[in-house]
Structure formats: C-alpha cells, structure tokens
Amino acid sequence: MKWFMTWLSPMLVFLCCHGYNWSSLNLPVSHVPYFFTNNPDIRDLCKQDEKCPYKTALKEKRCWGYERECAIENRLSLPECPGDSRGWSSTKEDQLDQFWKGADFGYVLERRKEMKQFCVPKSQDDSSLECAKYTRYCRAKNIYLDFRRATFTDNENFKEDFLLEGEIGGHCELHKNLLKAEGEHKSPLQSWFAEVEHFSSLQFKPINNESCDTILDKPVMFMKLDAGVNMFHHYCDFINFYASLHINNSFSTDIYMINWDTENKIRITILARNTKYRNIMNQDELISALNTVGEYEVRLVVYKFRDMPFLEQVKVSHNSDVFIGMHGAGLTHMLYQPDWGSVIELFHCGDPNCYSDLARLRGLKYFTWEKTEKLTQEDEGHHPQLGAHQKFTNYAFDVVEFMRLVTSAAEHVKSHPEFIQARKLKYTSSSQFTKDEL
Template identity: 40%
Template sequence: MARKTVQLVVAAISVVVAGEGTARRWDDVNLHPQHLPFFFNSNPTLADECHQDPNCPYKVHLRRGVCWGYETNCTSDQAYSYPSCPGDSRGWVQTKEEQIRTFYEQGDFGYVQQHRQELRMYCHPEQKGDSSLECSDHLRFCRGRNLFLDLRRLPQRRDPVHYSIDVLQPGEIGGHCRLDREKLQKQCDMISALQSWGPELRNFARLEEKIIRRSPHCDVWVDKPAYIMKLDATVNMYHHFCDFFNLYASQHVNNTDEWAFSTDNQILVWQTIPHYSNFAPAFDAFTKNPVWNLSRVSGKRVCFREVVFPLLPRMIFGLFYNTPLIWGCESSGLFHAFSGHLLHRLGVPQRTTGDGRVHITLLSRATKHRRILNQDQLISALQKDKTYVVQKAEYTHQQDLRLQFAQDQWTDVFVAMHGAGLTHLLFLPDWAVVFELYNCGDPNCYNDLARLRGIKYITWEDKYKLTPEDEGHHPDLGAHEKFTNYYFDEGEFTRLVGEAAKHVRSHHAWQNLQSTSDTTHKHTEL
C-alpha cells in the first residue's frame, strides 16, 4: 500500500473534547502524529482556529493537502492509503481497477465512505432543539440528538441483558421530531443481536415534548457525546477487537467535527452483566471516563444530547468478521490507522530502533487443544541461529495488555497456532510476518486479517510433516482438527521461519530501522 508520508512532530496531540463553554485546550489532543494532518484537513474550522492561535503547537500539520479517503473531493493521491492488489482476483472481477475498487470498498476507508453515503434521516428535526435520528442502510450505524431511553422496566427483567433483542418495547426509545415510521420500519430487516440496531430502533416513537436537560422524560441527562455498544465475546481477543475496530470505524463514519475522536465521552454497554475482560484496557483508547452498562441506569429514563449507535461486530457483510474479501489484495489503510491509533492512545511506543537481528515471538498456548507438543524442541532449534532473538510468550488473562502490545512491537516474526491470540498480528510492525503454524482447516480467518493489516502471512505447507496427537474430539461434531494437539517437524519449521526472516530482512522499513541500531535492548520472557 502506498501510504502518504507526512512530516511528523512527535508530540502529545489531542482533539478538544471539552464540555460546552469549556475553553479548548490544545494539549488535550491525543492522536497519532501521523494522523494529525488528516484530522485537521477533515476539520477545517478547527484547523483555522489552530492557524490563528499563537499557542497552537500543531501548525506544521495544517494545510497538508491530505485526506482519509471518504471526504468529498478526496482524490486517491491525497488519501491516507491506496490498496495493493498484486494477486489475481480468481474471477471475482474482470479488471485490476475493479479489483482495487472492490477491496477499497470492502475493507478500507471506502467502507466508511459507503456508510456515510447511506446515511438517511428517519426522524427529522423541525425546530431548534428538536431530536433527530439518521442511520445507514439496515440500521447498521445510527446517530441522533436529544433522544431518550426508557429503562424503567429493566429491574423487573428476570434474565440478564446479553445478546438480547427484547430489551425495549414500543415507545421506550424516541424523541421530539417528525418520524418517518414507514421508512424506518422497512430498514428493520436484520433483527439479530449483533447485526443491526433494528431490535432497538423498531420501537422508536415520536414524543410531543422536546427532550431537553430538564425534561420530565429524563431522569439522567448525558451531556457528553455517547456511544451505545453491543459487544461480542469479550473473553476472546479476535471477537472483542472486532468490537473495538468497529467503534474506531464508526468514529470515522461520524467524523463531522473536531469531537469525533474525543475521549471525553460516555460509553454505555448494552448489557447488564459486568464487563470483565483482559482486553478492557482497550477502552482507554476511546474514553477517559468510566464505562457504563445497563445496570448503571436500570430503572431510569436516560436522555442523550448526542448519541452514536456504532457499527456492530457480526453484521452481514461487515468488516473484520463476516467480511467477503476479494482475492489478491492487501493493506487496508483503515486497519493500519486503527493499529497506530490504539497503540498511541494506550501509550505503547512503536519500535524505532533495531539491533540487526530478527526477533521471533512464539505464542505458547495453555489451553486443552491446539498446543505445540514439541514446543521446547522447536524453540531450541531457532536459538541455534544467532541472528535470531527468540521469545516464548504466554499471554494470560492476568497479564497487562499494554505489555503484550509492547512485545508485539519488538516482534518481527510472530508464530502461533490457530486461535484468537493471532489477533496480535494487528499490532505488529509493518514489516512483520505472521506464521500461523497450522490453520487447523480454517485457512482464511487470519490470512484475511493479515491481508487487511498489510503484513505477510505464512502457514504450514506440508501436512505429512506434522503429527496430530489424535483425531480430535469436538463435543458435538466428532473428529475435528481444532480439538487436538500437534507435533511439528523441526526441519520444516526452521525452513519456514527462515523464509519469514528473509522477508523481514528485505523490507525497507526494517532495513531503515537498523540505521538506529540499539544493541543494548534486552527482553525478558513473557
């Protein structure tokens, strides 16, 4: 992918997200330095203020002539990224131009552009202070102003709210605006917990009174911009980071002013069970405030000045999960930006030095299935090559997520069995290789994710050089490749790692890193 190179100023950056009437503080901005020119270009009012303010430290990022890719009149030479499609589309399309365009619309900022173009108003404001509701097709993304939720029945509910589609009844969500009920109901065609906001918004009603801070309809008034999230499996890194990725993509869909990437917001998780997850620190990339769930506001009528219903993790033809990705293409700018954004917001330093050696991290599984039975033998074989630095990582639910991401940044080749831990590939350096040691009969999941992230993917090639412990025992389906453990041929393993290392050494970004060699950098086993 050809990505725009812009002059970077390594400084703390931020988007002003103060409440109404609060003075803007430039030092509150907190965006990745590479993203600042794109942010200011898409927010010209803020850019003008920065230009006129002698105290604004971001003037070098103004008027750079770049854009994310979804803005009106954004040309391909200005855009954050341009997809690479070196391979054949396998009959998906007829021309290379169609292939590039298809990938851009499926998995890059073109996906954001599509949702922005689909936005339609379903409840129209007619006077100042009225409510509003606008959504993309099938109610996959929505946003509104001055809306209310009536959760007074929630304390009497017997079952916890989790993947539930029956939380609201007619009239328990709405606002004071001209409702086009028929058009809204036609969009309620994907009634499933994590596919759309149809289960909730089919109950939308017009109120006679305006929704304002002192409205009788409001027991709780949320003045900060709010996001209501429906989460996938929070114990699984792959599925939970689908939540975070879609929240980031939704911020781009909602990017209409300088508050789009603010952390001074309120996230409300659409469930009553507590959110316990090793991956919870990822929320720090999106909000500086405590995350609520429905138990926090149960029994109350909650009103929102501004609220976003973001893209969901299991949408039909969604992105990250359930993505129909055209063959032959790679390197999504949207995924690249997500990776940098999350690392920056979490304070994880991206690697800026090298030591001339290829750093290999092997992820060790402590699960019942898909363990590497001769793991120590394979690690010892790699350690014989003194041009490698080999680490065994044991990422447990007790280990700090930031430390895991820091190790990712010092990984050139990431080796792991098929499983959610391979989601770490999203946070590897651009020159890295992910080696899915064995895909266990699921060849596309992490291959596609690596293509979207723009890093090289390899997997085991010769099934005669691996030995399963047994046939595998799925609790319902019987013999299954994912439900056993494996021995791997040492020679074939070291050969494939050697191919990965060769790719790393040939990458210009890794080569540039060696000019700032740090021979004193040490790692401890994770």
C-alpha cells in the same frame, strides 16, 4: 430509570475567548492534517492562534479517502492487490475498488452514503435519529430512554423486545415506515433495529424534560460486545468502534462508553490477602482474563476492617455469586454468600478439608485447584519452626485452568433453582427486592 442523552453527537470543545483547547485534540500528530481536512473551522482557528502547536499540519493536504473531494494521492493509504482476484473480480480496478470498500476507509464512505434521517429535527434543540442501511450504525441526538419496565434474562445478552413503544424516542418528525423498511437484518449483532424499531415521536423535548432521573450531557457510544474471549471478537469490536468515530467525525475522548448488554451478570469476588504468604502472584493476569467474559462482574477486595467496615464486608460477600480466595481465614466470609453461591479455594495449601467442610455445612458448591502441575509455587515455603511448608509461600496459576474452574462455578450458580427464582422475583414482581438481596 429514565435517561436523557446526546447519543453519538459530534462534540468540539472551545474555550471562550481564547480559541481552541488544543490539549483536547487527542490524536497522533500524523493524523492532525486529516482532522483539519474534516474540520476546516478548527484548521482556520489554528491559522489564527499563535499558540496552536500544529502549524506544520496546515501545510499538508491529506484525507482519509471518504471525504467528498479527496484525491487518491492524498489518501492515508494506497492499497495494492498483487496477483489475480481468484474469480471474485473481473478487472484489477474492480479488485482494488472492492478491497477499498470492504477493508479500507472506503467502508466508512459507503456507510456515510447510506445514512438516512428517520426522525427529523425542526429546531436546534430538537431530537434526531439517522442510521446507515439496515440500522447497522445509528446516530442520534437529544433522545429519551425509559428503562422502568426493562427486564433482564439469564441467558439472553441482547433481548429484541428490550425497548418498546414510548420507551425510546425524541421530539422530531418521525418517518416510521422508512424506519420499518430497514428491519431486514434484525439480529442481536448485525444491527440496531431491535433497539430503535419502536422509536417514538414525543410531545415533549427531552432536553427540557425534568422527569428524567439521569441526564448524560456528553456524547455516548453504545457498543454490543459479542464475547471477549479471543482476538477475533476483540478486533471486531475495535473495528466497529474505530469506524464509528470516522463516520461521526468525532475523536474526543471526553465521552461515555456503554456496553449494551441486557443479560444479568454473575458477580465474582476475588479476595486478596495482601500478606506475606499465600498471595496470588499473577492476580492481575487472572482478573484480566475474567474481565474478557461479558457476563462476569468482577470485584477485587481486601477484607481489613480499617479499609472496609465489617458490615460492608458482609454486603460484598452476600452479593457474591462466586467467591474466590486462597486458603485462609478470609474464606469464612462464604457464610454470608447467597444459598446458590459457589466458593473457589484456589489452593488448599495441604489442608484440603478445612474450607471444603465449611462449604458443605453452609450448603455451597465448593471448588479447588486439582491440577498441581498447572500452578507455580514461588519457593518451598518457610515455616519459622517446621521449615518447608505450603502455607508459607505464594502461588501463580495457569490462566486457562483458572478460567475452566470459574466457568464450572458460574454454571452451578446459573443452574441453581434458587438463583433462577430470585431473578424472577427481582425483575417480574412488585415486591421490594433490592440488589443486596440478589
């Protein structure tokens, strides 16, 4: 697959002959004065446009703090540092300055100061590449990406040789030695050097090249998601994303977001019943927890012929490394899982042998809920003749215990010899190996 894209390029949306599209300014009203400071052309349009809803913002002189001419009193925030610095600063002024540069909008200013052009355009439709120190942040325009040779690994989220010479580049004047000098922090999560070190100066202009089979004509934000397992990792990703918006001075929501991850996914399918009984009461909560794990590709399905033809049901089941469902006939779809698959019967509802036997006969690894104290039963169950019955009620499951169970099932898949071999065939051989076969 070959891509052409505009990468982290500023984008302003205008409507021809009618001024600015004010509905595209998706910012808190209190932030509009700051936006006008950094976009004076749009501020002037607001002055001229009677329909501009932000007239009051024109009267305010506000700035984030990283602008060239930004008086301290006009900044968004004025940090205070009570007490001494415990040795890491010699004066109160230095203490405030270090905090400003490390934990406030001064951080954006420092990154902006570091920006260097490594591939310089000679015309408006040329490509470009510029990065901050050590390529911790990069901005590019009209670049070319070639993924035809790309290979994926089982346990390596960020391969450092993923893009080689000729597979990433643009039509611009490349300063290769300057780029190589920024490789000191080459590391999966510290910089983009591994991805841009082989950036090439191309003989053709990607914007005019007809050989690309995918063209992204909107700004694209690439993010490296370390691990979505706790507040620390999520907060780091948010800070990186928010700082990038400011460095780039682009706050449009009409963009593409791509999680840069070269690792294969464990495909997890959750079968919803959508019947009166044996539903998962906290289904959304469990799916949200699964989606915090970067290596999981999660899909929720309802197997009803009117909604999903049987052949499609078979394909989904066949492409499920881990198949999860409540006790019920839908679990028979485990028969179509790949040989390395795991099946999780969330709760057997008092019938422990039915689907464990089927999984054994099929040769799949079977898991089920073991700690009954960590599940919640909606009520005692209401069988029409037998009274209280575990199959005639609904259940909620402890999230932590659920994730432990899924982790065990996923580990079985990843360590299965046939799974490992199938991936090697898919990504290293010339055989016609399709996704439906893995």
